Amino acid sequence: MAESQTNIQQDSTVDNLIKDLFRTVRLNKGFNIWMGFLSVSLVICLYAYYIQLRDGLGVAGIRDYVSWGIYISNFVFFVATSLVGMLVSGVVGLSGQKWVTPLTRIAEIIAVAFAAVAGLVIVSDMGRPERLVNVFIHGRVQSPILWDVTVVTTYFLISLLLLYITLIPDLAYGKDHLEGRPKLLQKLYDILSLGWKGRKAEVKILKKSTIVMLILIIPVALSIHTVTSWLFAVTLRPGWDSSIFGPYFVSGAFVSGLSCLVIAMYFFRKNYKLEDYITDFHFDKVAKLLVLVSLVYLYFNLNEFLVPGYKMKKFDAVHLRELLAGEHALLFWSVQGLGLIIPIILLLIKPFRKPLPMLIIGIFVLAGSWLKRYIIVVPVQEHPFLPIQHEPSNFMVYSPTLIEILISIAPIIMVLMIISVLAKLFPIIPVWETVVHKGLIKDETEIENNNHI
Template sequence: MSSNSEHQIAKQETIDKVAADALRPVNIGWGFKIWFALLAIALGVCIYAYSIQLREGLGVTGLRDFISWGMYIATFVFFVAASLIGMLISGVLGLIGYDWIKPIGRIAEIIAVAFAAIAGLVIVSDMGRPDRLPFVFMYGRFQSPILWDVTVVTTYFALSLLLYYVTLLPDLAISKDKLEGRPKLLRKAYEVLSIKWLHKNEQYRILYRIIRILLILIIPTAFAIHTVTSWLFAVNPRPGWDSTIFGPYFLSGAFVAGAAAVIIAMYFFRNNYKLKDYLTISHFDKIGKLLALVSIVYLYFNINEFLVPGYKLKKFDAIHLQALFVGKHAILFWFTQITGLILPIILLFFRKMRRPIPLTVISVFVLIGAWLKRYLIVVPTQEHPYLPIQHVPEVFKVYTPTLIETAVTAASFIMVIMIITLLSKLFPVIPIWEVAEDIDKKALKENAEKE
């Protein structure tokens, strides 16, 4: 038997092994049905809460005339932030040529699709008249940052979904004949979605070209989505928002939130889907270093964002900073900065802290801190308008989220989890063809070195 034939047999065996491991969790069993039913029930309760808001108006929330943005907008900014991880992992690191990202690339893309898909719905929950949403598209003005935001969010979601699908094509073709015992509808879906993929060299050449084009397109779109979101605040002269660095400030924070979300997902898939051979300790170590790097950059922007106005200490900046540092928001502010940013950076310098369990725990605190940080960006600034608050009820002066508002916000997180659950249970979370190709290249390199 020729060496080429032996190589082809070994390559096919590698593909079969990776496919068997990746497809093992692809099964709609009772565990999945119970979990999804619980999510559906919880979502139903939250939708009922939204129906009350829709019927009664935004008065059932903590939003009032002076503080008109609260948990909803904070969650929107958080979702946009978390969605950018797909660009960082697949786009930036993928184009640079880091092979270690291949097993986690699809996880990052799933997270990007899920968060980007729901981000727009979060904006709808903040609208008192959601029936007027079509007017944004019908009568949108180019001068309005709202129109820019809607455009880039929609474009980024479309590109993320397309990137997820095209990288899935070879896996669908590989897997469609390996789904014994799965529902017929799922097998039929694999056959239809694979669009007659035959694993020909010309098909792969076209696929690589398409992926490269999408990655090149998704990078400026991802930068635009969070830059434009930052402009929703920065074009306003309010203290706390009036900043020329809000774009990179938001962008660096987005990478922190997204990296933490990917780490949590990696840990879950590694243990529950039995993928320890593919999501290794080395992968956690490397992405832990990535989280440390982006956190340090984000810490720099945090220091800059508070040091400059703190040094000049204009009247209204002083009021805003006092509320954050020693005032009513001080506990939340320092908890967010210390447990969500400073301590994680320190801990991530130690190799033992970049192992799966401690890294996941750190990422949970980072992700919680990321949402709280958006809350602190959105709410405190509105409590200190330039014009004095006079002759209004006491409740107009403070913002306290209501139970209905919290339930509607929870609905967005539930929908994100539902999308991630569906995509990870219906399709392999490990890119079979890319991982098998990487294993094959390493095997050829080892054989060449031995010879």
């Protein structure tokens, strides 16, 4: 008698929980206004791209010497930020940190959005985008560009698949909790849920598949940013010619990805009223993780600048002087100070690990991350080995044009659109996993797994 009563009680709490988490899956006025605003902005940016297509890359500030401008900086930033999916779901998730559950879907959605758009960002740097297919037809297996195309595409597909797998049980819940939502959405849930019933055999398969994906995503994610760093590091240019560029980029990617996650956490918590699920405790944990990865990144920064700075080889010296004490010094020190060192110090203090201070710190770190990519990409090209002679001044010093800036904003808008749509179509907090972690449903496979271990 008592047993059946607790069962009923449990069922009602499960039901409440599911209802609560599916609350956000609806198209409301606010969402429509937000999407409308994004669409109008995107159209403006796409018009800028139309001008570039019509008149050529000359409308951007990139010239013969600085031929990689904010487009490539943007690309590196996008690839970097997409790594957060791997960090949160893969590294932290696989290590058995259960607190991370409510954040995994946000991280995976960020990863999918940034990885999907990263490829488009590269196209914006192409003068003849209609020849894109040549990259695949005539690509050389020796070229890091081909590796980059391969791994970025792969990472996008894997991230999408991972997002989908973890969604399957939620989709099944959704079938019963989407009254009043569009018929099309209900149909979509029905097809994608694969008829999930939560049987032991299904759970077992799903768990196994998720673990396989999480293991796979770690090397792929590491390789996307390592290969992106190699696009620079395999050249002889002082400032890029570095053997630690791979780990330097990967650690930097964790910093920018986590700061992006912090901002997303804050907005979803506030707008979707998820205070019960994304708590101060989660912010505290993510803050500590951000401090850890920032310290690792700082360590790589130290190596990257101190070691060549100690030797001051002829051409390195020109580059380092410009960066540390010359024309780019203000930007360089602002980025290192406001985007890395001060955030580390602040996040070590407990009151700063609360949501609002963390949002502000996150914005600074994210902006710093973007500008850091600019510092890595642009100043190096201003000092080629051969002296620049008899050139107009705009060939020597790079400054992005308005059109170029608009074109670079377009992918950011696209990312926001993808995140917004995905967060509206599907519950942003993994429902099934939350239910399981809260112990509301008995996980039969867990006992078996423990026996294995």
